[in-house]
Amino acid sequence: MPELPEVETVMQGLRPALEGGVVERLQFNRKDLRFPLPPEMPALLAGQRIEALQRRGKYILGFAGSGNGFVLHLGMSGVMRVIAAGQDYVAQKHDHVVFEMLGGVRVVFNDARRFGFLVSTHRDRWEEAAPFKAMGPEPLGNGFSGEVLYAALSGKATSIKAALLDQRVVAGLGNIYVCEALHYAGILPQRIAGDLSVEECALLAVSICTVLREAIAAGGSSLRDYRNTQGKMGYFQHHFAVYDRAGKACPDCDCDIGESGGVQKIVQSGRSSYYCARRQV
DNA sequence: CGGTACTCCTGAAGGC
DNA sequence: TGCCTTCAGGAGTACC
Numbered sequence A: 001m002p003e004l005p006e007v008e009t010v011m012q013g014l015r016p017a018l019e020g021g022v023v024e025r026l027q028f029n030r031k032d033l034r035f036p037l038p039p040e041m042p043a044l045l046a047g048q049r050i051e052a053l054q055r056r057g058k059y060i061l062g063f064a065g066s067g068n069g070f071v072l073h074l075g076m077s078g079v080m081r082v083i084a085a086g087q088d089y090v091a092q093k094h095d096h097v098v099f100e101m102l103g104g105v106r107v108v109f110n111d112a113r114r115f116g117f118l119v120s121t122h123r124d125r126w127e128e129a130a131p132f133k134a135m136g137p138e139p140l141g142n143g144f145s146g147e148v149l150y151a152a153l154s155g156k157a158t159s160i161k162a163a164l165l166d167q168r169v170v171a172g173l174g175n176i177y178v179c180e181a182l183h184y185a186g187i188l189p190q191r192i193a194g195d196l197s198v199e200e201c202a203l204l205a206v207s208i209c210t211v212l213r214e215a216i217a218a219g220g221s222s223l224r225d226y227r228n229t230q231g232k233m234g235y236f237q238h239h240f241a242v243y244d245r246a247g248k249a250c251p252d253c254d255c256d257i258g259e260s261g262g263v264q265k266i267v268q269s270g271r272s273s274y275y276c277a278r279r280q281v
Numbered sequence B: 001c002g003g004t005a006c007t008c009c010t011g012a013a014g015g016c
Numbered sequence C: 001t002g003c004c005t006t007c008a009g010g011a012g013t014a015c016c
Helices: A004-018 A041-045 A146-153 A160-165 A175-185 A198-217
Strands: A023-028 A050-056 A059-064 A068-073 A078-083 A095-101 A106-111 A117-122 A264-268 A271-275
Touching: A004 A050, A004 A059, A004 A078, A004 A095, A004 A106, A004 A198, A023 A041, A041 A068, A041 A117, A068 A078, A146 A160, A146 A198, A160 A175, A160 A271, A175 A198, A175 A271
Parallel strands: none
Antiparallel strands: A023 A095, A050 A059, A059 A068, A068 A117, A078 A106, A095 A106, A264 A271
């Protein structure tokens, strides 16, 4: 499910519920998700004010006044649900973690597939630990540009599709937005990453930023599981140019579908890629 | 180093 | 209606 735009939307939705608030109780309904839920975390966070909530790549981090904190990853099917003070909490299947805040707000982490996780971290040490230590730049931050991308791709023999999915090259991209950004930039997903020119990298970097910004503005993309913290769907899926659109025309394309076959679908390193053979070279 | 296959897990969708 | 297969937004590992 969630790539950078969805995680950003979730993090923004969590801020009013968590940031500045005090954790009254942290409840675990099972002992593990993808990784064990840290047994010490409820005691470390109880009574603590959450001072900061932030996103890095597809991860959400929260830190208490003590410096102790958590790293949250939504995996494929993770959903965060904010329940306002005074509103009844109706437990749902796969509700694994509940933050009960002073004042009555609840934040619930629901994850059917349990590919997501919640682990402990610390404000002073998180950046030195995996996976953040080796993580690439934030695509919407100052540390990302065509030159930075060009340098990260130089010498890489793998496809540009696989390279962009590698969080060490650039943070936060997943299958959907890589397909969309490559279409936007007019670059075929099977191109060798290290063969891209400086000019192509410049265009690709801009395309990545544009696609991500537009998706965030649309509240992310909802294919199956994704919902924001209020349970609402995003609507960027209606703006996909190529993703999940095999056989259809890409936007503004005047080619004959019967002749061109429309958007092509191939499998690269086990993941579906979609592209327009006419506009991407 | 790179590519492929496989793994975790559940549920939705499609075929029959 | 139901059973079975296939596939899914992530990411790590084993292996060639």
